[in-house]
Amino acid sequence: MTTKTSTLLRITTAIAICFSANAHSPDAAKYHRVELCAAQNASATFSASSTASNIQSTQNPISEILEFKSEIFDETRQIYVSLPDGYSNSEKTYPVLYVLPYQKSIFQTDIQDLRSLQKEDDSIPEMIIIGLGDTNGMADLTPSNTSNYGATSGGADKFLRYIKEEVFPYIDNNYRTKNCRIVKGHSIEGLLFLFALLSQPDMFAAYALSSPYLIYDGGEKFILNSMVSYLDKRPPLKNHLYITVGDEPKLISNIQSFLNTLEAKSPEGLEVKFEIKREHSHKTIKTIILAEGLKSIYTNWKSACADTQ
Numbered sequence: 001m002t003t004k005t006s007t008l009l010r011i012t013t014a015i016a017i018c019f020s021a022n023a024h025s026p027d028a029a030k031y032h033r034v035e036l037c038a039a040q041n042a043s044a045t046f047s048a049s050s051t052a053s054n055i056q057s058t059q060n061p062i063s064e065i066l067e068f069k070s071e072i073f074d075e076t077r078q079i080y081v082s083l084p085d086g087y088s089n090s091e092k093t094y095p096v097l098y099v100l101p102y103q104k105s106i107f108q109t110d111i112q113d114l115r116s117l118q119k120e121d122d123s124i125p126e127m128i129i130i131g132l133g134d135t136n137g138m139a140d141l142t143p144s145n146t147s148n149y150g151a152t153s154g155g156a157d158k159f160l161r162y163i164k165e166e167v168f169p170y171i172d173n174n175y176r177t178k179n180c181r182i183v184k185g186h187s188i189e190g191l192l193f194l195f196a197l198l199s200q201p202d203m204f205a206a207y208a209l210s211s212p213y214l215i216y217d218g219g220e221k222f223i224l225n226s227m228v229s230y231l232d233k234r235p236p237l238k239n240h241l242y243i244t245v246g247d248e249p250k251l252i253s254n255i256q257s258f259l260n261t262l263e264a265k266s267p268e269g270l271e272v273k274f275e276i277k278r279e280h281s282h283k284t285i286k287t288i289i290l291a292e293g294l295k296s297i298y299t300n301w302k303s304a305c306a307d308t309q
Contacts, residue, residue, distance in 0.1 A: 061111040062104070063087075068170075072162045073136075079167065080107045080131030083175070087128075094128045095180040095305060096171060098163075098204070100135055100189045107131035110184070110290060117291050123298045127182075128175055132167065135159070141188045143195040146217035156195050164203055180305040184208045184293060186286035190243075191216055194223060194258070197241060198230035201270075205305050206240040208293020210285045214254040224257055228265065236268035240305070242296040243272070244289060246280035271301055 064081040080101065084094060097114070101107035111129055118124045135141065136159075138149040145154035171177060183204045185193045190212030196203050214223050243259075245252055259274055273296050277285060297305060 061108055070162055070166055072158065072166060078133035080133055082111045082129040084126035093176045093178045094126055095182060096177050097127045097129045098181060098183045099131050100185060101131045101133060113290050117294065121295065124294050128177060130171055141192045142216060144217060144222040146220060148216060148218055156192055160196055160200055164200065180205050182206045182297065182305065184290055186210045186289060187213045188216060197239065198227050201234055201237050201239055206297045208242050208289055210289035211245045211248060211251055211282050212243060214258060215251060227261055231265045231267050234267050238269040240297050240301040241270065241272045242293045244275045244277055244285060244292055246282055246285040247278040248282050252276060273300060
């Protein structure tokens with residue numbers, strides 16, 4: 001492992017590190033029962049409704065599915081919520097992990113993967129997991145308009161505003177959250193959250209990203225060409241960025257360029273760890289990002305999030 005260290009920014013690069021994902025399933029007896037979505041003190045923006053009829057079993061790890069009217073999008077969107085075991089019997093507060101599942105089954109897999117990880121690694125604390133469903137495809141996830149992703153691409157600013165101004169207040173007002181938001185994303189989702197780190201670095205404390213798709217716009221390279229202007233305006237905030245990528249030469253080259261600019265600018269408070277895992281492809285690297293990202297956040301980063309164990 002090669003480590004580059006500066007006063008303000010640490011970038012760690014590890015090449016071809018093997019990892020075997022834990023495939024154990026969580027104990028079904030520990031799954032939460034399905035609860036109604038009528039959370040107390042709900043904002044007027046949100047209209048919660050029961051989804052019990054959509055749940056196949058009380059062993060389903062999703063605690064709640066919230067449906068609400070977004071004022072920013074002027075449409076109804078869904079939020080999946082998974083609460084830690086024992087949540088209703090305690091007064092503890094919890095870090096919040098945000099993910100973007102395009103299917104309910106993807107969110108269930110994230111929950112199961114997190115619980116398996118917590119069983120094998122006691123450095124990973126219990127968390128509330130929030131799944132932001134109903135994303136509007138490439139419109140929500142792309143920072144700029146590009147012909148590669150159609151006429152509606154380039155809506156990332158609006159989507160991030162929806163998360164920050166509508167979702168965050170609702171979650172923080174209705175659940176016992178710590179001031180520690182973590183986000184996980186793969187490919188085009190990873191691109192979105194790199195853009196969030198640059199444009200709104202106070203949204204999340206820590207980022208676990210696999211193969212962020214910096215090449216989404218071909219040779220236009222919006223992120224690489226605009227990142228210096230964003231970094232010049234960045235306040236001194238504590239952030240941890242973990243990036244991993246598989247055997248993807250073109251993507252690796254662009255990510256290296258991104259990291260080189262970060263190192264040159266050395267934004268205060270930002271710590272970065274980067275790993276290349278050549279035994280993985282773009283498709284398979286996403287299976288390990290949750291485990292590797294959280295391990296990096298909770299074993300390497302001395303931050304408010306790390307103090308929430």
